[in-house]
Amino acid sequence: MKGVRHYPGFLAITVLCLVVLYAPLLVIMAYSFNGSTSITTWGGLSLHWYVDVFTGAEAARFGQAAWNSLTIAVIAATASTAIATAAAVAMIRGGTFRGKRATFALINMPLMVPEIVTAVATLIFFAMIGLTTGYLTILIAHVTFCIPFAYLPIAARLQGIEGHYEQAARDLYASRWQAFRLILLPLMAPGVVSGYLLAFIISLDDFIITNFVKGAGMETLPTAIFGSVKQGIKPNIMAISTLMLVVSILFVALSYLINRKGRRSP
């Protein structure tokens, strides 16, 4: 059999994809170390813009936005992971019950619904029930759309754990709760951690829904960056973007590593 390399156009398509995907990221990363104030001409290597991020004119604004982003991501990831774990146990260990397929569809629907639709709908919903937009509305929206992302790795992991471990625990005088806490939860931990990290990243990264439900004066990092870029791109944005990219990559790598370790020793 011929290797994939020998398919016609393989090289061209690969290079094209890589360039389109990664060239902009590389440019941003490189220019975040640019010594000049221009975003197009190279002025030598410098950490100037990183210093500017933490001490410059916009530092306070971005600091507050970063803090909001971080606390929202932590709370949203925690809440959605807890909900997703409960949902996964119910779906996979709950036997057959009426409306199981419908439940599965409902849990995963947010992945399919266009984000802009969810954003508009959520905003209208908050307006209808009279909830003032702000930190709380962002948080509620984030918890909601993070659930399916947390659910996927948790459910995948749980699916691979055979039911006889819990039965053995029950047989050895463990209550339902003890069997869950002492046996099932440790076994599904890699999936739970993976789900948590994924939810965290998704929350940290969200722009569209956040932008709709954040209300005046409230910013997360993505909305703050967007607001800043509207007035023209300054190199400090590149430094912030690079920092976010690094954090994201770290989290995804961590999630991957934990999942892989978990799979090796089930």
Add this chain to the structure above:
Amino acid sequence: MSDAIDIRRVVKRYGTFTALHGVSLTIRDNEFFTLLGPSGCGKTTLLRMIAGFEDVTQGEILLFGQNIAGLEPDHRPVNTVFQNYALFPHMSVLDNVAFGLKMKGMAAGPRRARAGKMLEMVHLSAFADRLPAQLSGGQQQRVALARALAPEPRVLLLDEPLSALDLKLRQAMRVELKQLQEDTGITFIFVTHDQEEALTMSDRIAVMSAGHVQQIGSARDIYEAPVNRFVADFIGETNLLEVEVASVQAGMARVVLPGGQQVTCPSATDTLGRHALSIRPERLSLIAAEGDMTATVERVVYLGTDLQLLMRLDGGADMQVRIQNSARTDVPQIGARLGLRIEEGAARLLAD
């Protein structure tokens, strides 16, 4: 002796499929009781109902006189050795064995001491700190046994615990299991589809097929006095001959063999007509080709301790004969015509 378990007309249905059709059996305290039957006959299902993992559709199960319907598995004084062991992969061997004691609320000190003792009993003290994945199959099996015995259950359920082991280990474990049962005095309910395993270890055996109990009795009972074709055929090897029953009286029947010879034998039926006669291959002996049953040797299979002869009766039926492979045996030639003699009491008339 009291009864450990009393199973009364238990039916189990999965949707429209009936896995157990009204099973009744009584297991005595301190007994080594075996459920024996082919794959899919409902052995595991019955065991899981005793353990509390499966609801009873109909009928009832009494544990030391108490109806256990509605009792959760953690409230039954019954422990299980699972077919695939189900050792907790994230806990050390010692913690696995101590788990049941911990759940019963035993303090850490005595718990570890007792778990240690249990490991000693199964010769695994040196492996206390390992994870289950770092043990061989036979060692895992012993851990599962120690874990299930540690909380001192009144009944131990074992679901084909030896099936994953190799032959030598399996034979050694049979002896050990039997010894353990006698030492602890715990009632063992042992599930297997291996008849040799059942015959060598059990006080009594229930032979099951397709959700029915076919016969309950000691190893000797079910081997020597099978009640029907299924039991006769499943336990050991046997020749089944279609015969005409001439008369039956007080458990003895007079039957006409295919060659016209009449023999008297114990009977599991009291109706006349055509029935199956079971004759064990080792209860037939070879004589010179005369008399009523003559047969031709078609194959000779060398089994080491025995020789197995596959023969064809003059009437057309196939017969298996087993003779001891002693130094004095002259091995019959293929194509030789020989007479067969049924030893006294060797044949048995079956019910169906």
